[in-house]
Amino acid sequence: MAIDTPERHSMGQSMKRKEDPRFIRGAGRYLDDIVLPNMLYLALVHSPYPHAKINKIDKTAALAVPGVKAVLTGEDLVAASLGWIPTFHGYDKQMVLAVGKAVFQYQEVAGVVATSREAAFDGADLVDVDYEPLPPVIDPFEAMKDQQIIRDDRENKTNHIYHWEVGKRDETDAALAASAVHIDEMMEFQRCHPVPLEPCGCISDMNGGTGRLTIYMTSQAPHAHRTVVSLVTGIPEDKIHIVSPDLGGGFGNKVPVYPGYVVATVASVVLGQPVKWVENRTENLTTTGFARDYHMRVEIGATEDGKITALKVKTVADHGAFDAAADPTKYPAGLFGIVTGSYDFPVAFTELDAYFTNKAPGGVAYRCSFRVTEASYAIERGMDMLAAKLGMDPAELRLKNFVRKDQFPYPSPLGFVYDSGDYHLTLQKALDKVGYQELRKEQAEKRKRGELMGIGISTFTEAVGAGPSKHFDIMGIKMFDSAEIRIHPTGSGIIRAGTKSQGQGHETTWAQIVAEELGLDAQDLMVEEGDTDTAPYGLGTYASRSTPVAGGAIALAARKIRERAKKIAAHVLEASEDDIEWENYKFQVAGVPGKSITMKEIAFAAYTNPAPGTEPGLEATFYYDPPNLTFPHGAYIAVVDVDAETGFTKVRSFLAIDDCGTVINPMIVQGQIHGGLTEGFAIAFMQEIRFDEGGNHLNTNFTEYLVPTSLETPHWDTDSTCTPSPHHPIGAKGVGESPNVGSPAAFVNAVMDALSPLGIKHIDMPLTRAKVWNAIQASKAPS
Amino acid sequence: MKISVTVNGTVYERDVEPRRLLAYFLREECGLTGTHVGCDSSSCGVCTVVLDGERAVKSCTMFAVMADGHEITTVEGLAKGGKLHPLQQAFWDCHGLQCGYCTPGMMMTSLVLLKNNPNPTEPEIREALSGNLCRCTGYQNIVKSVQQAATELSREPAAT
Numbered sequence: 001m002a003i004d005t006p007e008r009h010s011m012g013q014s015m016k017r018k019e020d021p022r023f024i025r026g027a028g029r030y031l032d033d034i035v036l037p038n039m040l041y042l043a044l045v046h047s048p049y050p051h052a053k054i055n056k057i058d059k060t061a062a063l064a065v066p067g068v069k070a071v072l073t074g075e076d077l078v079a080a081s082l083g084w085i086p087t088f089h090g091y092d093k094q095m096v097l098a099v100g101k102a103v104f105q106y107q108e109v110a111g112v113v114a115t116s117r118e119a120a121f122d123g124a125d126l127v128d129v130d131y132e133p134l135p136p137v138i139d140p141f142e143a144m145k146d147q148q149i150i151r152d153d154r155e156n157k158t159n160h161i162y163h164w165e166v167g168k169r170d171e172t173d174a175a176l177a178a179s180a181v182h183i184d185e186m187m188e189f190q191r192c193h194p195v196p197l198e199p200c201g202c203i204s205d206m207n208g209g210t211g212r213l214t215i216y217m218t219s220q221a222p223h224a225h226r227t228v229v230s231l232v233t234g235i236p237e238d239k240i241h242i243v244s245p246d247l248g249g250g251f252g253n254k255v256p257v258y259p260g261y262v263v264a265t266v267a268s269v270v271l272g273q274p275v276k277w278v279e280n281r282t283e284n285l286t287t288t289g290f291a292r293d294y295h296m297r298v299e300i301g302a303t304e305d306g307k308i309t310a311l312k313v314k315t316v317a318d319h320g321a322f323d324a325a326a327d328p329t330k331y332p333a334g335l336f337g338i339v340t341g342s343y344d345f346p347v348a349f350t351e352l353d354a355y356f357t358n359k360a361p362g363g364v365a366y367r368c369s370f371r372v373t374e375a376s377y378a379i380e381r382g383m384d385m386l387a388a389k390l391g392m393d394p395a396e397l398r399l400k401n402f403v404r405k406d407q408f409p410y411p412s413p414l415g416f417v418y419d420s421g422d423y424h425l426t427l428q429k430a431l432d433k434v435g436y437q438e439l440r441k442e443q444a445e446k447r448k449r450g451e452l453m454g455i456g457i458s459t460f461t462e463a464v465g466a467g468p469s470k471h472f473d474i475m476g477i478k479m480f481d482s483a484e485i486r487i488h489p490t491g492s493g494i495i496r497a498g499t500k501s502q503g504q505g506h507e508t509t510w511a512q513i514v515a516e517e518l519g520l521d522a523q524d525l526m527v528e529e530g531d532t533d534t535a536p537y538g539l540g541t542y543a544s545r546s547t548p549v550a551g552g553a554i555a556l557a558a559r560k561i562r563e564r565a566k567k568i569a570a571h572v573l574e575a576s577e578d579d580i581e582w583e584n585y586k587f588q589v590a591g592v593p594g595k596s597i598t599m600k601e602i603a604f605a606a607y608t609n610p611a612p613g614t615e616p617g618l619e620a621t622f623y624y625d626p627p628n629l630t631f632p633h634g635a636y637i638a639v640v641d642v643d644a645e646t647g648f649t650k651v652r653s654f655l656a657i658d659d660c661g662t663v664i665n666p667m668i669v670q671g672q673i674h675g676g677l678t679e680g681f682a683i684a685f686m687q688e689i690r691f692d693e694g695g696n697h698l699n700t701n702f703t704e705y706l707v708p709t710s711l712e713t714p715h716w717d718t719d720s721t722c723t724p725s726p727h728h729p730i731g732a733k734g735v736g737e738s739p740n741v742g743s744p745a746a747f748v749n750a751v752m753d754a755l756s757p758l759g760i761k762h763i764d765m766p767l768t769r770a771k772v773w774n775a776i777q778a779s780k781a782p783s
Numbered sequence: 784m785k786i787s788v789t790v791n792g793t794v795y796e797r798d799v800e801p802r803r804l805l806a807y808f809l810r811e812e813c814g815l816t817g818t819h820v821g822c823d824s825s826s827c828g829v830c831t832v833v834l835d836g837e838r839a840v841k842s843c844t845m846f847a848v849m850a851d852g853h854e855i856t857t858v859e860g861l862a863k864g865g866k867l868h869p870l871q872q873a874f875w876d877c878h879g880l881q882c883g884y885c886t887p888g889m890m891m892t893s894l895v896l897l898k899n900n901p902n903p904t905e906p907e908i909r910e911a912l913s914g915n916l917c918r919c920t921g922y923q924n925i926v927k928s929v930q931q932a933a934t935e936l937s938r939e940p941a942a943t
Contacts, residue, residue, distance in 0.1 A: 016875060023883030024871040026817015026858030030884065033816035117807075118800065197821040197829055197884045197918050248819070248829075248884030249918045281822040503882030503919045671878045674921030702826035702916070710909040710922040 010516035011730070014667035018523070019507040028246040031201045031218050032278050039203065040069060042264045042277040043120035045110040045127045046287070047102035050136040050358040050695025051150070054101055054109070054129060061126035062112055067119030069271060071127060072111040072263055074099035080266055085232050087361075088256055089332065090475045091162070092323035094361060096259045101134070103150055103321035104360050105697050106286035111263040113275055136358040136695035140295065140318040143355040150321060150356040159356045161323050164333045167349035167414050175310035175347050179301025183385045188764045189374045189744075191293040191318065191359075191689040193285055193699075194366040195707060196502070198248025200258060200288050201278035204265040208272050212239050217261060219244040219530070220254040220500055221540025224474060226532045228257055229265070231475075244530035250502035251679070252364035253289040255326050255542050282700045289326075290359075290689055291366030293318040294352075294374040298382040306392050308401045311345045311413075313378055315352040317363075323354065325363030326542075327370050328472045328479065334370025335629075337414035338463045341379035342423045342633060343401045348413040358695050367679055367740040369464040369543040376460040380745030381762070384457075388756065393440075394749070395431055398459050399424060409726075416463055418631045419733075420723045421659065427459050429721060430635035430657045439639060447757055452642040456750025460742035461633040464734045465548025469625045474539065480625040481545070482536035483553040485514060485561055487618040489607040491600030492524035498538010499550040500530045504672065504736055506546065509664045510554050513730060517558035518565075518599045519585030536621055544632075544734035547664070548725075553624035555729040560620035565602045568618075571611035572597055630725045630733035634658040636742050638750040647773025649685065649751055651714040656743070659721040661733035669735050674716050676739025682708045683740075684747035686766050755779075786851040790815065791860030799847045805840075806830040808847035809857060817858035817887045818842055821916075828915030831888035832857050839895040841914070858887035861894070869935035870894060870928070879928030881919030889915050893929045901937055903929070 022028050059071040074097035077083045084093040098109045112123035137143045137150055143159040150159055176182060202217040213235055219225050222242040230237040247254060264277040279288065295316040301309040317333070319325055327334040333352045340348050365371070383401075387394040402423040403410045410418040430436075439455050446453045469478035487493040495510050507527040515522035529535055538550060562582065569587035570577040579590045588596035597605075603618055610616035639652045656673055663669050686706040690698040699705035724731025744765060751767050752760065758779040763771055787796045790813050797812050809815045809832065821829040825844040833856040834840045842855075861868040870890045873879065880886040889912065896903060896911040903911065908929045909922070917925060 017878070020875045020880060020883075023880055023886050024858075024867065024874050024890070025862060026815070026887045028817075028883045030816075030819070032820070033810075035811075118802070195918065196882070197827055197916060198819070198882070199821070247882060248821075249882045251918070281824065281827075505881070667878050671881060671920060671924060674923050675881060675919045678921035679918070701824045702822045703824055707827075707916045707918065709913040709916060710926070711913045713922050716921060716923055 010512050010522060011664055013512065013665065015508055015512060015522060015665055017505050017508045018511060019505065030198055030246050030248050031216055034203055034216055034245065036203060036205060036274040039274040039276055040113050040115060040267070040271065041117045041120040042260065042267060042275050043112050043124040044108045044260060044263070044283065045112065045124045045129065046106040047098060047109050047131070048105065049102055049131050049133050050105040051134040052102050053132040053134060054098055055132055056130040057110060058128040061128060062123040065119055065123040065126060067115040068112060068123040069115065070113045070267060071123065072267060073097055077266060082233070082262060082266055085257065085262060086475070087322055087324040088326045088474065089329045094322035094324055096262045104358050105695055106360065108259040108287065111267065113267045113271065138357055138359065138691050138693065138695050140316050140355040140357055143357050150358055161319055161354040161356060162332055163351065163353050165349070165351035166337050168347055169349045171347045172310050172312050172349035176299055176301040176312060179309045180304045181302045181390055182299065183382065183389055184299045185382065185385055185762060186295070186297050187378065187381055187762060189292045189294045189296065189377055190765055191290050192366065192683055192687045193290050193689055193705065194251035194253040194364065195284065195705065196249030196251055196253050199279045199281060199284040200254060200260065201276070202261045202264050203274050203276045204268040205274035206268040206272065212241060213265065214241040214243065215265065216243045216245060218247055218254045220250045220502060220542050222500060222530055222532050223498055223537045224477065224539050225257065227477060228475065242532045244500050247500065247502040252291060252326065252366045252368065252542055254502070255364055256289055256324060258288050281702060285700055285705055286697050287360050289364040290362040291364050292374055296374065296378045298378050300382050300386050302386055302390065306390050306397050306400055308343055308345055311340055311348040313339050313350040317352055317354040318357050318359065319354045319363055320357060320359040320361040322361035324361035326365055328466055328474055329476065330471060331370060334365065334372070335463045336371040336375045337416060338372050338461065339375035339379050340412050340414055341376060342403060342459050342461045344403045344407065345413050350414060359691060365543050367676060367737045369462060369737055370466065372462050373741045376741045377745050380458045380460060381748060384749045384752065385761065394457050395427065395436060398427060398457065417628060418461065419628055419725050419727060421461065421631060421633050422721060422723050423459060423633060426633060426657050426659055426721045427635040429719065430637050430655055433719065434637050434639070434655050452644050452754040454640045454642065454750040454752065454754025456638040456746045456748065456753055458636045458742050458746035458749060461631055462738055462741050463629045463631055464544035464737065465626060465630045466543050466545055467629055468627060477539065479539050480623055481538040481550040481553050482621065482623045483550060483557040484536045484621040485557045485619065487561060487603045489604050491520060491603040493520065494526045494528060495554060496528050496535045497550045497554060498536055499541045499546040501541060504541065504546065505665070505668045509668060512664050513551060513554045514558045517555055518562060520599050544737045547732045548630045548728060548734045549624060549626055551732055552626060552729045553622045556624055557620045557622035560622060561618060564618065565599060567611045567614050568602045568605050569597050572605050572609065627727050630661065630728060632658065632660045632733040632735060632738050634738055634742050636746040638746040640750040640754055642751060642754040642772060644776055647769035647776060649767060649772065653717065654714050655717045656739060657719050657721060658735060658738055659723055660735035660738065661722065661724045661728065662731035664732060670718050672736045673718050673739045676737060677716050677743050678708055678713050679740045680743030681713065681747065682706070684744045684765055684767060686768065688766050784848050786848055788850045789854045791856060801846065801848055803847040804843055805845040805847045805850050806842040809842060809855070815857050815859050819884055819887065821884065826916065828892065829885050829888045831891045831915060833891050833895055837895065837898070839892045858890060861890065870932040873928040873931035873935065877924050877928040877931055879920065879925045885915060885917045889917065889925055893932065897933055897936055902933055
């Protein structure tokens, strides 16, 4: 039995996706597609005020609506000991439904459960809440004055949440003071939102007969959610079953636990019927999972000839009304320490202070490995500002200060050990490919004519794949991941992992890894994720951790199978195990090329002719605890033309060179980069969650919070370099977030480069045409 | 209100509330969950279906009663006799989808585009799809998919 061209469906091949046939037929199964018998619907009531005392909630009119079964308030949940739940990293707690007062606009105040979606919303309209408005605190720089205390439930009567720092403060200050050239700039990474097209939702189904709670849930981390539900409710973990169906995107939005999930679950327990909750777009934008909102002061020192001497970044973080930021326990500011980026700083220091404001809680890692996007933006903007101050070309400044290839593994001044990279090669490739010198000549010509053309570079380094259990946990649960592989007698198999694809294509790439390791056909290897009853325990998919962590588990589980298969091969081929070698995707007897056996044949033998004295069957489970994070990098170059009359920026071209180590499926990697660049483009030019002075949320739907359409989105050019991760079983580093992490600075650097002849140094994102136009007008005004 | 709507060739006679949106009628009364809901403000296009074979409409902005006596085509009506429509094949071939949530709407809008303009240019495709949002693909491979489908359909006109 011969294997048909074993390489065809394995590593490095642009194999078509195995999950697509159901999606192109409209046969995907997303949360809201699931309907259970006797299912009820939950609608939530939201606070119109950003800060208000709640005097009374009258349920009478709502309960009178035909079909309404129950109305739940914060007081009801307190009585069930579920008034508050712990936040992501466990340092704070958050209200499920407002108790005593509402602390942000649109906060969930009550839940109405009814026999139809329409009846639930009719009931929600009639819940009568008596509010007494309180002054809101919207600006974190006002919050730090502590004139209004937002969280009077806490022991410490202050809006300050925590201080975090890493690096050498005194040495950094001394080095900055001694530097010949010094930049000191404020920049903001605005509050934005991941907005997957499918919003969040769940169906909670407490089965009175079995005593088992099944929650169908839009979850990027089903096992973590199972454990959290058990810890919070006291329901034994074996009585909880989480199923995360097909997800219509996630981007970090589907990592936290939201009030809707909790209220639906309480309602199902109380009423004994399944309860569905699906948020609408306004609820999605106003209550679940915002991202960023970092106000950063960036200082860089350098010699006169452009050698960097020190970096200091001081951040004010706006966490909203609860400290629900999605970061690992020991990293309250996530992996912000990657802020030294791709550069060899002799010394660095960064500190951050987080504050409560009357805004929605969150701080999710929006297509980002825990605050890496904010850090990359700070350093990549900072390097361009330094180049401008030095009068030096930004590419030359970068090439002069990159960590060199021979410095890896590179211990960064803020505590990471970068695994591998070749930053000079990657940037040089990008410069050559765009024709950098010609572009600069063209720009010089255009400037003579008063035309605003800009070239923006971003050469980021990411830290992804959290992570090694010695450093990383969420609520105490270590961040390893897992895989289980079962090979069936006829040579097909099933792979299960603790991850959960939201569009990344795991059903294809996980099969490709196993196909490569075992010489099987990836088409015959089914992948299943998202069901906590069947998948091994894992912490899910976010922070570009799937390939770096679960990908390692999958490869190592496959190698365990190969080890067992070797014994079977020796038995069947009647040779000593020492003489069996894995060659060209099959086992053969050393020196006897004709005497060989394929994995498919071994699979059959494992069940029909097992080696005596060995365990029959052909299965393996592996829990992989990575020794380090992985550090993908890239060089991005944006070329823009800014219309001085209208402020409109045309992105003329964009080149992304990504180095994510070993590539499993180039087509999928390129697709991830296209998507991430589009999200980075959106953040740079159009997306911001804004509030007015009264705390009113100003971006509550897709006409006010913009997602780029096919018309605005530029054409993306992509290419790659490859420095495999030395510690990862297949050398892969993860890629999904690189384009979103690296691209905002490239866009902003390009626009600022275009505007530099006007003396404009910086404009905070999003660079809307109004903001750019206003900056141009201001630059012309007589000072 | 009693209505009769033909969806993918099957007649559905139902008694619906006047406020019932067409999207929920298709999903919950007809059991056709390939039509999705994503924004409630007619912005995202994941609910796009084809009305009377010639107009792409957002079914979240149309009441079910407005479809009374009309014909609707949804994504479930694209494949014929187990054979994928050239658009479906092209989206698969060209990696024109990732999470799959926008895909049915994208294909239904493209269906009408290609009916009216069998050989669209890239700007024409981008213009036609500008009412359908995608968060995953950056549109580039969607444009490619529509181009491949156009080529395929012009080769076998019977497939429309």
